[in-house]
Amino acid sequence: MTGVNVDRARIDTTPWLKPIIIVLAIAAGYFGVLPFLVPEWGAQVSGFVGKDIFIYRLTGAASFGYTVGLVAAWRDGWRGLRLPIIGMAVFAVGSIIACVSAIVAGEGTWLAYVVLLASSVFLALHLLLIRNPPARGEAVGSGAPDVADWVIYLVAFGSIAAAATGGLALVLGGTGGQLLGGYSGTDSIVYRQVGAATLGSAVGGFLSIRTRRWGEMRGGLVGAFAFNGLSLVAALIEVARGGVNLLSIAILGVSLVVTIGLAVAIRRGGR
Numbered sequence: 120m121t122g123v124n125v126d127r128a129r130i131d132t133t134p135w136l137k138p139i140i141i142v143l144a145i146a147a148g149y150f151g152v153l154p155f156l157v158p159e160w161g162a163q164v165s166g167f168v169g170k171d172i173f174i175y176r177l178t179g180a181a182s183f184g185y186t187v188g189l190v191a192a193w194r195d196g197w198r199g200l201r202l203p204i205i206g207m208a209v210f211a212v213g214s215i216i217a218c219v220s221a222i223v224a225g226e227g228t229w230l231a232y233v234v235l236l237a238s239s240v241f242l243a244l245h246l247l248l249i250r251n252p253p254a255r256g257e258a259v260g261s262g263a264p265d266v267a268d269w270v271i272y273l274v275a276f277g278s279i280a281a282a283a284t285g286g287l288a289l290v291l292g293g294t295g296g297q298l299l300g301g302y303s304g305t306d307s308i309v310y311r312q313v314g315a316a317t318l319g320s321a322v323g324g325f326l327s328i329r330t331r332r333w334g335e336m337r338g339g340l341v342g343a344f345a346f347n348g349l350s351l352v353a354a355l356i357e358v359a360r361g362g363v364n365l366l367s368i369a370i371l372g373v374s375l376v377v378t379i380g381l382a383v384a385i386r387r388g389g390r
Contacts, residue, residue, distance in 0.1 A: 133253040139244050140200060143207060144189040146237065151183025154309075155349060166228035168305040171296055173357040173367060178309055180349030181316030185210070188323075188342020197253045199338040202330075206323030206339065208245035213289050213315020214238040220292070221308040231308055264331035266389040271328055273380040274336075277343065278324030280373045281317045288314025300366035320346060333389035344381040350374040 132139075153161045154175040162169025169175070185207055192199035218235035221227040287295045289311050293304030304310075320343055327336040354371035 130247065130251045131254065132248055132251045136197065136200075136248070136253045139248065140189055140193065143204075143241060143244065144186045146241065147182050147189070147207070148186035150234075151179045151181075151186060153179065155179025155183065155353070162306070165230040167230075167309065168303070170303040170305050171293075171309070173300075173353060173362060174296060174302070174306075174309050174313060176353035176356070177350055177370070178313040178316065180346055180353055181313055181320065183349060184320065184342045184346025185316070186342075187345035188338050191341035192338020195334055195338060197248075198335055201249075201252070202323045202326050202335060202339040203342060204245055204248055205326060206319035208242060208249065208319070209322045210316045210319030211238045211242035211245060213285075213318055214312055215242070216289065217292075217308050217311030217315055220311060224307070226307065234312075262332055262334065266331045266333050266336060267384075267387075270380075270384045270389050271331065273377065273384065274324050274327055274340070277347070277373070277377040277381075278321045278328070280377075281321035281324065284370075285314045285317030285319075285321055289318060290314075296366070299369075300362070300364040302366075336389065337385070340381055341385060344378060344385060347374040347377040347381065351378050 156179070158172045158175035158179070159169055162175065185203060188203040188206075189200065192203055214234060215238050218227065218231045218238065221231045222235070287299075291298070292307030292310045293302075294307075295304075295314075296302035296310055297304040323339045324343065327339055330336060350370055351374040354367050354374060357367045358371065
């Protein structure tokens, strides 16, 4: 009887999958494009100090990467969307932590409350899909692993780097920018947001290593390609502006390797 009750309690999310994905993709894109293209204006409107422009651009790159990943996985259905959604759920949890930390510290502007509310709603949507995966389409875990070893090693490298930098940014906030790049460290919420987004990408990468099926990995890796490609652009801009430091050089090097590697992997279909 218990099993029957659980089955009846399940929600069929199949009709809601595409509308939810559209909402999530638009939101991630909005919070990605503005910080990357117009960081100074975005900081001013949000009530932030806006000194550490490099961090704003990285935040935009990370957020926009999720939009690209969702769009790339659209044709694969839930089989391809699952890992990007799990990564976004981790991002949402970290975003909530970042907003609450800012509010508790007395640094929460109006945007912190808006992002807190949005992240909470998005997390509910993520968990709805994860706990009640759509029934239609090719099943997750179907088919033999078909990804080359070198792709797995590349994803592992990028995921470890993302986990390390994302974890530090989420925990340390602006202090991490002071220690690693000599930045002002103001607007800790922005540091924690990029840390949350990067951690979500790392979790998606680690789960990709476990599945080793290109149909399940492709969307997330296309998103990671966009994230790293834009991070590379941000690092080049920062270095050109005279911001040569441990943080900018590390991101420049890692994003260069991962961007080139993922470009080849995507071109070869994971082979």
